[in-house]
Amino acid sequence: MHKHVELIACWLLSLLFLTLTLSPIVEPVQAASDVTMPQTTEVEFSRRLAIFSLNVHQKLSLLNPDQNVVFSPFSIQTCAAMARLGAEGETAAELDRGLGLISSDASEIAQSFHQVLATYEESQILHIANKVFVMQGYPLREEFNQLLTKEFLSAAQSVNFAQSAEAAGTINAWVEQRTNNLIKDLVPASALDANSRLVLVNAIHFKGTWAHKFPQQATQQELFHLNEKQSTMVPMMNLKKKFRYADLPELGAAALELPYADSDLSMLVVLPKSRTGLPALEEKLRGTPLSVITQALRKTEVVVKLPKFKAEFQAELSEVFKQLGMAKMFDNKAEFNKMLQSPEQLKVSAIIHKAFIDVNEEGTEAAAATGAVVRMKRSIVSLEEPVEFHADHPFIYGLLHQADLPLFWGSVVRLEGMSSESGAAHNEL
Template sequence: MRSLSTANVEFCLDVFKELNSNNIGDNIFFSSLSLLYALSMVLLGARGETAEQLEKVLHFSHTVDSLKPGFKDSPKCSQAGRIHSEFGVLFSQINQPDSNCTLSIANRLYGTKTMTFHQGKNVTVDMMYQIGTFKLAFVKELQMQVLELPYVNNKLSMIILLPVGTANLKQIEKQLNSGTFHEWTSSSNMMEREVEVHLPRFKLEIKYELNSLLKSLGVTDLFNQVKADLSGMSSTKGLYLSKAIHKSYLDVSEEGTEAAAATGDSIAVKSLPMRAQFKANHPFLFFIRHTHTNTILFCGKLASP
């Protein structure tokens, strides 16, 4: 399961950086787990160079490395098949028989205040606020706060990366990778404390056509009618992927969130007053993740509410 989680985080951040570079100044939101799963289904039917490109972009080399000696080339269980079995275990942990699309914050953000959101130009927005006990860390090197808002069942949480002081989000984005993400959000670096949280209400509904993004990452043959090898799906010649489209929706309000689709000198718990302030009145990054497996379900950037 750890190998799939690692692939998920690395693929998520690859996609985020591509979207971020191609949509400068815009809000970003997508489901990394949905994309990973959809492309892994294509991988089941891919062969040759097409399959190799997909495996590399999806970072499934981690799953190969975790296989026992002699099992990697086993005809009884292909690598793609094993990946799907891991997905099955993961989804069984995430999904509950009575689950729905609405995720309720464990400590709901009651009340609203009007506040200025600084985004190059200032706009007035409704900010939710509450005083509660949350996990919080401060990354000194980047002047960044890391806040975790748990959902009711404690299986999922929202992680927010917020620059503070004179820092800006570009500095965080430049340093963001799978290693730093795990380091910044690890339980050893997050301390529970009383926090006054200010978070804007926001809704995001974004649709992406991902052909060019996936090509940039290295999946090229899949979109080429001549080069694509999907012979594991069908013997029909000329089978290829014509278009990859991803659409996701997010609504963050007082009622919760509705969504569809290491230690070191650089990290420390800041010496804060008895009550810490977390004021998200400027652009930030956020992630909704499965706590037990550290799998990222959704990733986004709020540039403007």
Template sequence: MTWPSLEFLALLVCFLTPCIFAQETCQIGRDLADVPHTVRSDLYRGQQNFTVSMLQAINKATPNENVFFSPYSTFHALLLAYFGARGQTEAELTQALSLQWAKNKNHVLSGYNLEKKSRLMRAKKMPLQFAGADRIYFDKEIPLTDCVKDIFHEELASLDFHNNAEQSRIEINNWISNVTQNEIPDMLSPGDVDAQTQLVLANAAYFKGQWSNKFDPKDTKKDIFYTSESKHSFVDMMHKRGTYNLALDEYLGAYVLEMPYVTSNDNEKESDISMIVILPPFHNLDGVLAKLTPDSLDDALKEGMAREVEVALPKFAFEQKLELVPILREVGINSLFEKEADLSDFSANSLPIGDAKHVAKIKVDEEGSTASAATVLFSFRSARPLEPTKFECNHPFLFLIYDYSAKAILFTGIYRDPMTQK
């Protein structure tokens, strides 16, 4: 029998145009003393804040569509920009990425390096797969500061954008395809980079997990999904009765279910990464989003109690491509895209960013599609104690792929309408 699987892939790319002016060498790598022991948790507390801001901005831009993106990937690509930024550009990135806790860039760099080590260790675990990688592609003629060459030697790559832009585009695409297990082979289209390109900042991320409590394909059947009270369609609905952590969160006004993945082939050990499904009543998804914060998410997860649950979850797959510049402007990142953008900690040349793109794919599925299960409208009431709780995702819901070890949201999305799947 084939395992049910989830696959998540995402990438952010920023393109930069020719240089404008020069400044002194960068400050990264200096003043390494007095690094707080909480740097990793502080860094990903900021990532949670950024996630919520991004989710609200994307939901505002696409209020009636499915949403899926990787705040982890986006956050990491913007961290690369932060390490190279100064002045107003640095100030805006500090605010948007919630890095005010750090006295200097070296505190943030320490958290970044700790997370990178953890990421590499997790990549060795099977069958859970989580891979993330960062790259800073510079044109070979750009003079880099010594500290950037010393600190980011694993992330740096030199390309000949000026004389061979097309080959450079192919090389970047090949790297992305490799990290994402060939799921995103053509991130950059012809013409996306040209002879004027000076720098590309990129993060690629891939996740594939197997349910700790797997669905049986024979229990999948066609059920109704209510996009609204007056609009519905049929979906392949997976069904499973099992023990899950479930909370009825009064503040969010929603049920919160945790669905963990396994990290070992014997299916005995659960991973520290889970899918969190937040299911509100009809017409209250925006209300949940308005109340969602790192604190309210933490509180909801702490309230979860193990109980027998009848889960009904749609099988779905879709891809989302985002033009990120207007979304990032919505969360307060503006000067990065202006002529005055200051990235002089990367080079004696300061370069403005020209574009930012994000591609994300998700697939939630299992083999087979025959079974029976009741379709009921969700009511915001707790079940009677002697009966299994019904957690039926038959109307719009929010989902997160959550890393408990770092308290980081790796991927997130909103499933609204089966008819808009791509």
């Protein structure tokens, strides 16, 4: 019997820091949001989050070419939505549009996130936690505090940001506790000072295994094609099993759903049919609702080849937010006037996101951290022979809740070889 492998965890963390700027208080400009209010359902919430995921992924891929991108759209959106509850005027309207929120009403926005947060409040598999750190002597406005406490299940804690090292230590201790000590020293003391007023934090921790584990003895060194001319040897996992699968000719791709045991979470892998088809697939996905893919999935016997892979990614998201139409939050005239009881002029000066993922035979381990500082047609699949799903070239994947709500989103464009010629790419003739 082979040695038992510890259950693989998937965890992610997000942080949002709000820092006071020294600009004069400006009267907010009232602007109507163009966000219409559909039925507040988890389906609509998921649809809009999926669009946000694809938009962010496109921007990150363009800003970070030839890198494996991985991030948590849910974590980023949750942090930014908490900040949105304290915004008004054009700042609020831009966040409503850019984040794809389901309403322009703060209470309805908060309730939509509560639907997801409450689902996992007692879960043993997925844990989601929110926290507000506020400068001592600057109490939160009652309405803002109530929405965070009731809907985001977030408690407030008073700290002295002027003592930056001690304040960073307090925040980092909370982060470490929520991530099983996997993320340490995330917030540098230099990110905080006497002008800091709020730090909003979101943390998610998931622990589970594949419903159908890949046999370790079946993993072998195989080629992963970086493009038409280069490849590298990587540990390729192999499994033949019935999975939900879809051929997607309109996207020039195929999709495979890999469920996790004892949960409603799964990994969706979307594989272009061409070795160099990832950019075209990404562009087509931006105009394709995720539900089009998931609803096309059918239980089919599939021969799966999936590389073991790890990816670490870090990005400052201010430019991404600006490109998505959310620039006012970084301006000296940003309108975050509904957060504190005192008339403080607040703005976001940075949004930092960190992410990590590890996929192996047992399951998936993933982490992400965000910090913001304030200053198709269905094809018929033959049931007689198994289809082949060989992820031996760049692909896109998402870690999804109930099929359509993306907690993680990422792409694999290159892998380091793990054989004796580790990391060496081969030129193919």
